[in-house]
Amino acid sequence: MALSPIDLDALAQRLARLDEVKGRSLWADARVRFGRNTAAMAGVGLLLVCLAFAALGQAISPYSYDYIDFTIMGHAADMGAPDWAKGYYFGVDDQGRDLFARAAMGTRISLYVGVVGTAISVLVGTLYGAIAGYVGGWIDGLMMRLVDVLLAIPFMFVLILLLVMFGKSLGVLLVGIGFLSWPSMARIVRGQTLTLKSREYIEAAQATGVPALRIILRHIVPNLLGIVIVYATLLVPDIILTESFISFLGLGVQEPQTSLGALISEGAKTMRYGTLWQLGFPMLFFIMTMFAFYFIGDGLRDALDPKDR
């Protein structure tokens, strides 16, 4: 591609004026590689669909997620099938509530739990792991043994106990999942910190006298971020799965609120009456979310670590 004479003129002028050249960061390179990854972009598309559904679903539906249609209540099998004319796009459930609005509600809560739970775990795990790895010595030993102990405790069991003790609420569930899933994050981050610690640029910073906390925040964490982001995108579906399992057991989100897990649980119970839409639609969004996050995570790993392919 040849530059037109006008472009060349502008270029010459820019060079003559010594304008600051814009650098191309490793992040920018990674963005380009990610954009070229078809599967990952499909994942982003799927995720956008799910997000749009979660955000707008209730506004689109003529019914609220807790509105009960008493004419259908109890007759879901004969009268509750999806009906576009009445506005029941996904059909209704056993209690006569609109499944479209409920599925939107469920997707919203599941995504919310997944993202917030991951955020808590990433924040705690990254700082904990980076500090343990950077400080080293007996402090590192102590901090990592604590992580080993936490990992040895059956996670689901503690979560169920927490929900029973502090009441079944979304808040307890979020905090419980977030604080119970950070140890494995801390381990990954610590391992990576150990390899980063011996790099010469860290040594250079130490030699000039940059304080330890600044080295961790300005040098270690940005260089860890690639791995942390990849792990976080793979943690989101894990946490959604956990939440769904807890809701499936009936301990998670409480009625009339709902989550995808709770909806699937209900759908599974009523499957034998032939109301398959009650299982199918929540399941569809559940699978879409899972796929989206796994594809994005995979794409991010390829994009952020081009050497490792």
Add this chain to the structure above:
Amino acid sequence: MTPLIEARNLSVTFAIRREGQMPWAAPAMLQAVRDVSFVLYPGQTLGIVGESGSGKSTLARALIRMLPATGKVMFQSTDLLTLPPALMLARRADIQMVFQDPFASLDPRMTVGQIVAEPLRTHYPRLSAPEVKARVQVMMDKVGLLPNQINRYPHEFSGGQCQRIGIARALIVEPKVLICDEPVSALDVSIQAQVINLLAELRRDLGLAMIFIAHDLSVVKHISDRVMVMYLGKVMEDAPKSALFAAPQHPYTQALLSAVPIPNPAAERAKKMIALDGELPSPMAPPSGCVFRTRCVRAHPRCAAEVPALLGGSQAVACHLPGPVGATES
């Protein structure tokens, strides 16, 4: 003239714990640097040479307290090794370091501007952002980088340019001493010359004292005033450059010098090589007496029995049988 930096009996010992060893068992001791003393005057350059594993880099790191060491490092008549951490922090601006690997010593996620500004922000936190930027640009210009490249990232530069960034980072806080740990061994020969000339130029303009570590004698010859030869953590010979290259006294120095290729085929063929046998002994179990005796052409029963002291005035030699080549070959 008062010395700027003076090392006295500096030693660095690492405790090595073998795999499967019980935590209470005594660890093996590895003495990487043993009783090294030297003096560096303002504006002078001390070259340190020696093969891999001779403790050159360890010595450099011990000088700026990156490794625990015993002995004394006098900097402007204060001992750096016993200085409280807060005061040491202020001194760090006076002694800066340039590293071996130009790519590994720059944070890949930071722009050149951020990298060069870091020491400045650490030691002068009150400087305003435009002030910092202006100083960074002046420094970049000084080391031969275009100031408009300030927003670029290290991976967009070549090795020689990256080393220039490293030099800019070291010099921005106006240090008195620059420690160069093999600054050119990772670069192409043509680029090596550029970087060395840059360092020599900056030394002259800024009145820097330098400690220049290398394993290439021709590089050291070009830039140093004094040269210190190390072997297995000990100083073998410490002499003014001209004396060391003209009349080396220690058999190890002679062997090193004979290995320098001469860019003239006739002279190169006529040259007498002193080939050293064997490998560097393990620093975990150094030879008794003189550490070099296992590979020395002049080795003598006394060498195994007695550690030779570093003796002599301006040309100090640690050898029982010093002398010019061929003097006392057994």
